[in-house]
Amino acid sequence: MIAYTLKIRNKVTSRDIVVSYRATMDDEQKDLTTGSMKFNLETANVNYLTNSQFVLGIIETVILRLNQECKLDRIEVDQSANRLQLQVPKLSEFRTYIQSHHLLSHVAQSCVANGHQAINVSISTPFKLG
Template sequence: MIAYTLKIRNKVTTRDIVVTYRATIHGEQKDLTTGSMKFNLETANINYLTNSKFVLGIVETVILRLNQDCQLERIEVDQSANRLQLQVPKLTEFRAYVQSHHLLSHVAQSCVSNGHQAINVTISTPFKLG
């Protein structure tokens, strides 16, 4: 199994919104996949971009690009200091999305006391100064 982290970065300028993502193996800087989306600030659908479904769509895209030996363990959403913030999904929303889209075999899990599987993916937003 290859455990990986998905880093999503949101950068807003006076003209554009640039969202990049990068999946890397834990403890290494080896890229498994990367991507970038650029939107014109005037014509972008801001309601969609600031909805958690946008971030979940990126997660699904990355999961489907990688084989089942790769398991998502961590999601980091690096926000722009600007006014446009991506909505980071809550863990309950993430779990429901993974289950409803049949992606359970692609995410880190552990067995809990009642014999069921628990999803062990952490979602964080790194704190930056300045």
């Protein structure tokens, strides 16, 4: 199993919105996949970009790009310091999305007392000063 972290970064300038992502192996900073999307601030569908479905779509894209040996175990969403914050999905919304899109075999899981599997992925938003 290859455990990896997905880092999503949101950067907003006076003209553009740039959302980039990077999946790296947990034990080393080796890139598994990277990508970015750039939107013109005047023409972008800001309602969609600031909805949690946008972030969930990025997560699904990365999961499907990697083979099943790769297991997502951590998500970090680095927000823009100014306006247009991405809506980070709650763990319950993330779990529902993963289950309904049949992606369970691509995420870290642990066995719970009753023998069922539980999704074991953490989602964080690192705090930055300045």
